[in-house]
Amino acid sequence: MIPSAERQEILKHKPATLWEGEPRLGSACGGEEIEAAVAAMRDSEDVGRGFTGPQIQNFEQAFAAYIGTKHAIAMNSAGPGLDTAMRWLNLQPGDEIIVPAVNFVASPLAVAGAGGQVIWGEVDPRTLQLDPNDVERRITPRTRAIFPVHMNGLAAPMDDFLELARRHPHQKHGPLAVIGDAARACGGEYKGGKLGKRGLMTVFSFHTMKHMVTLGEGGMVTTDDDEVAHFVRASRFYGFDDMELWGSSYVMNKVQAAVGLVQLGKLDGFIAARRRLAQTRAAMLADISELSLPFEPADCLHTYYLYTCLVCKEWAGEKRNRLMKMMDEVYGVRLLVANPPAYAVHHFLRRHTAGQSLPLSEELGARLFCIPTHPAMSDEDNAYIAAALIESIEALR
C-alpha cells in the first residue's frame, strides 16, 4: 500500500483526464489507422466501400491466425454475432441456455431473441466468471448450451464447461454447445492459447470501448467448425452464401477492416500496457482489508478490460456507493459498477426470467466496482487513482 506521506505528494498532481471506470475509448488510434482508412477509401472509389474487397478477407485471415482458429467471420458488431450463434442452435420453445447473471445484457438478450429460455448461473466471486459447479446444478433435459462470458477481460473456465457439456448431453442434439462471449477479452489467454479457440464458436467486439476497435463498431466470430462458419457467413448477408438459409445484413465494411488489421497488430501491446498498470496498481492497493483486487488464475492471461474490485460484505451497497461518490466528487475519478445481475437492470430480462433470483450474484452486484484502466494511462495517473482510493477508504472507515 502507498504510505500516507507519499499519498499526499501524489495527490497534488490531479490528472488532466477525467478517468471513468470504463473509458469511452478502449483502444488508441493514431496515424496508421487513419492512413489505412484513407487507403481503403481511395482503393474503393470505383468499386464502393461496402462488403467485398481484400481488406475484409485480410482482416479475417489475420484474426483467425492470431486466435488459432480455422475461421474468423467479420461482423458489424458483437450483438449480431451472438444472435447468429443462438440462431445456429435452432432453439425450440422451452430450450434452456445457461448464462452468467453478473453479465452485460447482450448474451441473455441473444438467447431470448432466438426463442430460448435464459437460465441464470452464479459466478465465482474470485474471478467473476460463470461457476461450473453452479452450472452443473442447473442443467436439465431442456438445456441446449452453456454460454460463458469472458467477463472483464479474463477467461472463463472453458475446459470445465466442455467437460460438463460432454457429461450431460442433450437427448436429441448430443453434447451441449459451449459458446463464448469474448467481447471484452480480445487477446486474453487461457491455458497457453488465445481465447476464442475452445468451444463451438466465440464472439468478439471491436466497439469503441473495447481492446481493439474498428471505427466505432465491429465484431468477429471465430470457429473451427466448417458448418458453423458457413452458417455465420450465410446469415451475415441475406443468405447469399446459401440460399437455403435465412440472412440479414450484418456486414463490416472494408474501411473498418483495414483499420482492424492495424489495430490487431497493436493489440498485444495494448494488453501489455494494461497489465503493467494492473500490476503496479495491485502493489499500491495491497493489504487494504476492505478491498479484494482482481484475481488472475495461473492458467490465464488477464487483459484487465475492467479492473474490477470488491468491497467487503460490510461495505456492500450504501457504503460502496459512498466510496464511489467520494472518488468522483473529491478526486474527480469515476468508478463504475459493471455489472450487477443483468436482470436487475434490464426490464425485459427481468420479465423473461421472472422467478429466478441469484443471491450470490446480487450480493456481488452490491460489492463490485471498476477502477479506470486504459493502455494510454500514465503511471502518475495510475498512482493518483490508487492514492485517492486509499484516502477515500480511510475516510469512510
Ligand SMILES: Cc1ncc(COP(=O)(O)O)c(C=O)c1O
Ligand atoms: C460482454 C459483452 N458482450 C457483448 C457486447 C456487445 O458488443 P457490441 O457492442 O459489439 O455489440 C458487449 C459490449 O459492451 C459486452 O461487454
